[in-house]
Amino acid sequence: MNELLAGIRQRLEGDRVLWGIALVLTVASLVTVYSAISTLAYKADGNSAKFLFKQMALLTGGWVVMFGVHRIHFKYFGKLANALFVLAIAALIFTYLFGTDINDARRWIKIPFIGLTVQTSDFAKLALVLWVARQLQVRAGFLDDFWKGVAPILGGILAICVLILPSDFSTSAMLGAICVTMLFVGGVAWKHMGAIALGALGGIFMLYGVGKAAPEALPRFGTWASRMESFAGFATGQEAAQTSAEDYQIELAQVAIHKGGLFPSGPASGTSRNFLPHPYSDMIFAFIVEEWGAILGGLGLVLLYLALLFRASRTAIKCESAFGRNLILGLGLMITVQALVNMGVSVRLFPTTGQPLPLVSYGGTSLLFTCLSIGMMLAVTRVVSLGDAPATSGANTLT
Secondary structure, three states: OHHHHHHHHHHOOOOHHHHHHHHHHHHHHHHHHHHHOHHHHHHHOOOHHHHHHHHHHHHHHHHHHHHHHHOOOOHHHHHHHHHHHHHHHHHHHHHHHHOEEEOOEEEEEEOOOOOOEEEHHHHHHHHHHHHHHHHHHHOHHHOOOHHHHHHHHHHHHHHHHHHHOOOOHHHHHHHHHHHHHHHHHOOOOHHHHHHHHHHHHHHHHHHHHHHHHOHHHOOOHHHHHHHHHHHHOOOOHHHHHHHHHHHHHHHHHHHHHHHHOOOOOOOOOOOHHHOOOOOOOOOHHHHHHHHHHHHHHHHHHHHHHHHHHHHHHHHHHHOOOHHHHHHHHHHHHHHHHHHHHHHHHHOOOOOOOOOOOOOOOOOOHHHHHHHHHHHHHHHHHHHHHHOOOOOOOOOOOOO
C-alpha cells in the first residue's frame, strides 16, 4: 500500500495543494449530488444511483483529462491558442444558428451519433483565457500603445463575449470582467484601463437602451433586466411579478442555509432537496450548508476556492514565462469568480445567474472543462516546481 501511494504521489506532479483542493471538491460533489439528486430521480425513474454513477463517470473522465494535461509542458498550450480561439468563434456561431433552443436561449449543440450535449460557452471561456494569455505574451512590448497592443486583444474579448451574450448574459459579463482583469495584471497601463472601464460602462447602458427600445433584438433581455431590476429593488408591476419565482428560489435557498446552522448534521440529513429548486446544480451551495453547516460547508468551501486562487497567484509570481503567469492566473480567476458568483446568489449577493459551482455541481461539459482548466494550472505548477523555464521565442514579437 505504501509503495502504491508513493507511486501515485510520484506521478501527480505539480502543486500538491491544488491536487488536494481538486480531490476535496470531487468528494464533496459525489456526496452532495447523491444526497440531493433524489427529487430529480423521483421525476425520472426513481433510481438515484444512476445519477450518481453518471457523476462518477464524468468526474473520472475529468480526472483522466486533468492527469493527462498536467503532464504536458504548458508552452504547447500557447501554440494552440489561436486555433482554439478561432474554433471557439465558429462553435459559438454554429450554436447561435443551429443550437438547441431552450427558454429562448441557444447554448447547447448535440454531437451526432453519441447524443452528447455540449455547452459551447464552456469551451469558449477556456479558449478565450488561453488566447488572452498568449496575446499578452506576444504583445508585451506594445501594451503602452493602445491601438497596437491593447485594442487587438480587446477585439478578441469582445468577439467571444458578444457571441455568448444573446443566450447567457452572466457568462458573457463574467468572462469579460476576468479577461479585463488579466489585461490589468498583464501590464496594461492605468490610462488604458480607465478607457476600457468607461467603454464597458457605456456598452452596458447602450445594451440596456437597445433592449428597452427593441426587445425583439434580444429575446432574453426581459429576463436579464427583470433579474437586475428586482435585485436592485427597481422592479415594479409586471416586471416584479416575473421575478417573484426567482426571488422565491433564493428565499428557499436562504431557508436551507438557516436550517444548516453552524455545525454539520451529516450527509443525507438535508430536507431542502424536497423544496429547493436544483439543489444538485445552481443551488448546491445552499444544500451543502444545510448538511455541513456554515463553518465547514459554507466558509470551508469559500476558503477552498480562495486557496485555489492563492496557489495560482503564488505560482504566477514564481513563473518566468509571461504566458505561464497569465494563463494560471486567468484560469484561477475563472474558476474562483464563477464559484463566488454561484455561492453569492444563494445568499443574495448577486442576481440569479445559473452559474454552476465548479467541480461540484451535477453536470457534464462544465465539469469536464473545469478539470481541463485545473490540469492546465497544474501543468504550469509542474514546470515551475521543476525549474524548467519554457522557450520564450516570439514573446515580444507580433505574429
